Amino acid sequence: MSDPDPRAPLIPNLSQYEVDFVIPRVGVDVPLAIDPFLLFKSRDPNFREWHKLLLSTFNAGINAVRKGNLTRARSLLDFPEVSAIGMGYTRRSKRGSGVGSALTTLILDTLANSPLLQERGVRHIEEMQLLSAGIGPDRISDIAANILKVFLIEYTQRHSAIWKIRIQSGVPVKHIYDPVNEEWRDSYEDLPVSSVDGSPILLVPRRIVRALPWINYDDFLRTEFKAYLGARRNEIQRSKTIVSDSPLSDAAKSKASVVSVTRQDLGLVERYVKAREQQGAEARPALEYIDEDACAEAERLEKKLSTIKPGRDAATEYQHVVLEILNFLFNPDLIDGQPEVRTVDGTERRDLIFTNDSDESFWEYIRQEHSGFIVMFETKNMDELNLAAINQTATYLGDRVGRFGVIVTRNEPPETVRRKILSVWNDSTPRKVILTLSDADLNELLNRRCRGVSPTKWMQARYRKFRTDAQ
Amino acid sequence: MTPTKPEDKKRQLRLEKLESATSAIARIQGDLKTIDKLSKRRSELASHLHGFYWEIDKLAKGKAMIEVTPLMLEQANDIIRDAKEVVSDDTYLDRIKEFVPAGNNPVYPDVLVVMRGVKDCLERSKRQPDERRKHYEYLLSEATTIATALRLNIEEGNDPVLLKEVVDQIEGSVAEAWFIEGEDGNYAFDFEDLDARDLDTYLSRSADNDTSDDDDDDDDEIEVEDSDEEEES
Numbered sequence: 001m002s003d004p005d006p007r008a009p010l011i012p013n014l015s016q017y018e019v020d021f022v023i024p025r026v027g028v029d030v031p032l033a034i035d036p037f038l039l040f041k042s043r044d045p046n047f048r049e050w051h052k053l054l055l056s057t058f059n060a061g062i063n064a065v066r067k068g069n070l071t072r073a074r075s076l077l078d079f080p081e082v083s084a085i086g087m088g089y090t091r092r093s094k095r096g097s098g099v100g101s102a103l104t105t106l107i108l109d110t111l112a113n114s115p116l117l118q119e120r121g122v123r124h125i126e127e128m129q130l131l132s133a134g135i136g137p138d139r140i141s142d143i144a145a146n147i148l149k150v151f152l153i154e155y156t157q158r159h160s161a162i163w164k165i166r167i168q169s170g171v172p173v174k175h176i177y178d179p180v181n182e183e184w185r186d187s188y189e190d191l192p193v194s195s196v197d198g199s200p201i202l203l204v205p206r207r208i209v210r211a212l213p214w215i216n217y218d219d220f221l222r223t224e225f226k227a228y229l230g231a232r233r234n235e236i237q238r239s240k241t242i243v244s245d246s247p248l249s250d251a252a253k254s255k256a257s258v259v260s261v262t263r264q265d266l267g268l269v270e271r272y273v274k275a276r277e278q279q280g281a282e283a284r285p286a287l288e289y290i291d292e293d294a295c296a297e298a299e300r301l302e303k304k305l306s307t308i309k310p311g312r313d314a315a316t317e318y319q320h321v322v323l324e325i326l327n328f329l330f331n332p333d334l335i336d337g338q339p340e341v342r343t344v345d346g347t348e349r350r351d352l353i354f355t356n357d358s359d360e361s362f363w364e365y366i367r368q369e370h371s372g373f374i375v376m377f378e379t380k381n382m383d384e385l386n387l388a389a390i391n392q393t394a395t396y397l398g399d400r401v402g403r404f405g406v407i408v409t410r411n412e413p414p415e416t417v418r419r420k421i422l423s424v425w426n427d428s429t430p431r432k433v434i435l436t437l438s439d440a441d442l443n444e445l446l447n448r449r450c451r452g453v454s455p456t457k458w459m460q461a462r463y464r465k466f467r468t469d470a471q
Numbered sequence: 472m473t474p475t476k477p478e479d480k481k482r483q484l485r486l487e488k489l490e491s492a493t494s495a496i497a498r499i500q501g502d503l504k505t506i507d508k509l510s511k512r513r514s515e516l517a518s519h520l521h522g523f524y525w526e527i528d529k530l531a532k533g534k535a536m537i538e539v540t541p542l543m544l545e546q547a548n549d550i551i552r553d554a555k556e557v558v559s560d561d562t563y564l565d566r567i568k569e570f571v572p573a574g575n576n577p578v579y580p581d582v583l584v585v586m587r588g589v590k591d592c593l594e595r596s597k598r599q600p601d602e603r604r605k606h607y608e609y610l611l612s613e614a615t616t617i618a619t620a621l622r623l624n625i626e627e628g629n630d631p632v633l634l635k636e637v638v639d640q641i642e643g644s645v646a647e648a649w650f651i652e653g654e655d656g657n658y659a660f661d662f663e664d665l666d667a668r669d670l671d672t673y674l675s676r677s678a679d680n681d682t683s684d685d686d687d688d689d690d691d692e693i694e695v696e697d698s699d700e701e702e703e704s
Contacts, residue, residue, distance in 0.1 A: 361574030460573050467571040 010086065010194055010201060011165055016290045017297045018324035020336055021159055021203035024086025026196055030289055032087045033141035034148070034204060036125055037214035041280045043373060044335075044355050047208065050148050053179055057147045059121040060182065065111045066118040077107045078184065080175060082145035084202040085152070087209070089138050103142065106134040114263040123273060126215035130269050133256040137213050149176045149202070153189050156203040162323075162339065165192045171200045207285050207335045207357055214283040215276050217255065224272035225258060281359050285332045295450040301325050302446050305439060310383045310410045318381035319351055322408050322442075326352065326377060329445050329455040333358035334375055352377040353401065362460040370404040370433055380409040385417050385436065393434055394424045403432045412438050425470050435462055481666075485621055488670050492618035495674035499611045506607060510600035513557040517593045520550055524586045531579035538576040547582050554589045558599065564592040606678040613646040614674050620649070620660040631659035 006027025009016070016023050022030055039051035057076065064073035078101075081088075110132035111118055117131060125143055128135045145152070153173065160167050170188040178185050192201045212218070262268050276283075304321050308314045323337050331337075334354035354375045356367050366372035378393050389407060397403045413421075413436050421434045437445075441462075445455045523546060527539075539547070548569040558564055567588050570577045619640045623629040629636065634650045637660065649665075650658035 363574070365572065365574035460575065463573050464571045467573070468568045471568045 004196070010196070011163075011192065014163060014165075015297050015300075015324075015328075016292055017294070017328040017331075018301070019159070019163060019327060020205060020207075020331060021155070022085075022087065022206055022209055022289075024201060026194075029086055029088035031089055032209040032211060032286055032289055033089075033137045033213060034085070034087070034144040034208055035210040035213045035283075035285075036140065036144050037276070037280070037283055038208045038210065038285060039144075040124065041283060042207070043357050043367065046151075047357075050151055053177075054125055054144055054147050055122065057177060057179070057182075058125050058143065061107070062111060062118060062121050065108065070108070073108065073111075074104055075184070076182075077104050078175070079103050079139070079143045079146045081142050082149065082202065084173075084200045085141075085145050085204050086201070087141060087145075087204065103135070103139055106132050106139075110135070110259075110263070114266075116266045117263065120266060123270075124215055126213045127269050127273060129213070129215070129217045130220050130262050130272070131259055133254075133259050137216060140213055145202075145204075146175060147177050149173070150179070152202045152204060153191065155205065156191055156201070157189075158338075159203055160192055167191060168193045173200055205335065207332045210283075210286045211288065214280070215273060217258075219276075220269075220272050221258065224268055224275070225261075228261075228268055284359060287332070294452070297328060298446040298450040301328060302443050305442060308381070310381050312381070315379070315381045319379040322377065322379045323352055325442055325446065326354070329449055330354070333360050333363050333456060351379045358456075360454075360456050362456050362463070366402075366404050366463075370402055370431070371399070372402040372404040374401045376401050376405040378405065378407045380407055383410055385409045385411075385413040387417060387420050390417060390420045390424065390434065394428070394432055397432045397434070403428070403430055404435075405433070406435045406437055408437045408442070410439050412436075412440070421466075422470050425466075433463070433466065435459075435466060482625065484666065485625055485662075488665060489618060489621040489625065491670040492614050492621065492674070495614040495670070496611065496618060499607050499614060499674070503604065503607050503611070506600050506604050509557050510604075512553070513593060513596065513600065516550065516553050516557060517590075517597075520554075520586065520590050520593065523547075523550065524583075524590055527579065527583050527586060531583050534579045536578050538578055539582050541572075541576065543582065544570055544572060544576045547586060550586065550589055554593060558592055558596040561592050561596060563588060567592075603678050608644075609646070610674060610676075612644045613649065615641055615643065616646040616649050616660075617665065617670070620662075620665075624660075624662070631657075631662075634658035634660075 004026050006025065008026045010024040010026050014023060022032060024030065036051060036054055039047045039054070042048055042051075061073050061076035064070070064076060080103075107128065110128065114131060122128065126140050128143075129137065129140060153176070157167070159165075167190050169190050171191045171193055172186065173189045173191070174186045175184050176187050177183075189200070193199060194201060301321070301324060305325065308318050308321060319339055323339055326334065327337055333356070335357050337352055337354045339352055354377070356363050356372055356375050358364060358367075363372075363375075366375070376393075376396060378389070378396075380389050382389075385407065389409075393405050393407055397405050421436070424432050424434055445458055448455050448458055527543065527547075551567055551569050554564060554567075567585055570582070570585075616637060619637050620632045623632045623636055623640070631653070634645070634647065634657070638645050647658070649661055651661045653659050
């Protein structure tokens with residue numbers, strides 16, 4: 001029997017397009033890294049909490065160094081590679097070059113050589129790339145994956161349930177950070193495992209991965225450091241100093257020389273980081289790693305939708321296909337799509353709920369104009385949408401899920417329903433918007449996605465038409 | 472129960488007509504004030520739009536696909552909203568809707584085209600307040616004539632009420648159409664016509680239902696005026 005293709009997905013029967021997480025590969029790492037900046041800039045309070053934990057843990061390690069408690073520091077700043085996420089830059093295998101103790105030594109050396117850093121701590125753990133010659137983007141991802149492992153486990157379990165990924169009970173997982181007791185622990189968790197070697201699999205949200213972190217060394221070198229060197233050269237030329245032995249002349253040559261400068265002048269790092277924060281809207285999650293054929297996926301989903309008959313019997317199946325389609329169309333703008341979300345008291349059940357963490361102008365407008373941090377999609381597998389469905393959706397919309405909702409149904413709604421939707425808009429304060437998507441609309445959107453045309457622009461046009469009709 | 476005499480019944484009917492005419496006078500005077508206000512607003516809006524349009528026209532040059540600023544969008548939407556308030560019954564204005572940014576403001580050429588539409592609409596409607604004012608002024612003269620004739624009849628006992636008697640009582644114009652020529656050559660108020668009419672409905676009729684030769688003349692004038700405007704621009 002031949003060996004499996006190392007690039008094959010480790011979780012079979014799923015398309016990367018239709019799920020919220022990065023699907024690991026059988027024998028190679030996906031060339032991505034967790035980018036903590038995407039957590040920092042997120043509108044999702046959970047993601048922002050993750051970022052806070054990253055910082056507080058790392059800065060607790062720095063604080064231990066400052067206080068001379070190296071044993072505690074070594075324990076806190078211990079970040080072995082998390083191969084379970086299946087991400088990294090090594091070409092040949094899934095085991096990267098990262099060894100926990102080596103990374104710890106690098107971090108401790110950096111701190112030992114930068115009293116200023118000990119005093120200040122970090123605002124972003126990515127700053128360590130600019131202060132240590134041995135720390136690159138993969139190590140930043142390792143640090144994040146270690147500290148966030150407890151969240152990744154919960155995320156993996158939740159999405160395994162949605163996508164019916166086989167879970168194994170009592171899988172040993174090492175080195176999980178316990179934020180309450182501020183220590184690492186080993187545990188047994190219910191997780192999917194690799195069919196190749198039985199190792200645990202941790203799923204990572206697509207929304208938080210990039211090929212390179214937004215704050216990265218190469219960009220720093222091109223921008224802030226280049227400007228710094230230019231200014232220094234001018235200064236030196238003006239004072240006619242011989243520069244051949246200056247560390248600055250070496251700085252452009254090696255990272256070691258650059259970090260020797262940044263450790264002495266943290267202002268360089270601060271200015272660069274501030275600039276990157278200001279440009280934060282441009283920090284988007286990666287999509288390039290998805291090598292599947294978008295048109296084939298669009299065709300597959302269209303076919304799948306057409307085989308589902310309208311009616312209550314196929315309601316669950318319909319809902320699941322709609323989830324796949326919406327992920328294909330709108331991820332990573334609308335993320336963490338979850339079916340069957342119930343309210344706390346269990347009285348209301350919303351079909352599909354997405355978190356609107358988009359940087360696209362339309363979704364940003366929805367977030368601001370209609371408190372649309374959550375976007376609700378109601379799936380109605382019926383031939384003709386009725387007034388009761390509109391009333392139900394209008395009732396769900398409000399402070400908790402925002403005031404923008406979409407009903408996904410099989411056919412164009414009749415005139416009476418369209419009028420009812422307009423009356424919901426006219427009679428509500430603040431206004432509630434309900435849009436509808438039929439099979440024909442979904443097919444049009446799939447077709448646009450296949451052609452590389454933004455489905456979000458189509459939604460924007462549909463929204464504008466609704467608002468114009470309501471005038 | 473004492474049977475009502477025909478004279479009493481007639482008097483009662485005319486008292487009711489007098490009340491209708493009196494309340495119509497107050498209402499029509501209010502309508503005339505509203506028309507004046509709308510006319511003033513239309514004129515101010517046209518002036519404001521004139522400046523806004525030419526500024527946008529200048530800015531639009533070479534900015535084909537650039538979005539307008541939020542301030543321009545707000546002003547354009549204000550102009551559309553105001554125009555809809557001051558102009559009624561214009562199919563083309565009805566088709567113009569406020570811009571919905573939805574994350575992206577409209578581009579300069581789109582705003583320019585829509586503002587041109589509103590500008591043309593305001594130009595077309597320039598005479599609309601005048602026509603409406605003329606209609607309401609005539610209604611007011613009718614209501615005043617009727618109320619005066621009724622008072623002379625009920626309070627002074629005049630029967631018939633002659634045109635010259637009414638003219639003596641009224642400062643403004645008299646609706647002569649309400650008088651008919653008698654055998655003696657004098658013009659007397661037509662109470663027969665008045666008694667037969669539902670006065671509330673008659674004095675509430677809109678300008679649209681009030682078809683007269685004057686309206687046709689005005690339409691012609693507006694067309695001529697539009698042509699002039701085109702030449703100017």
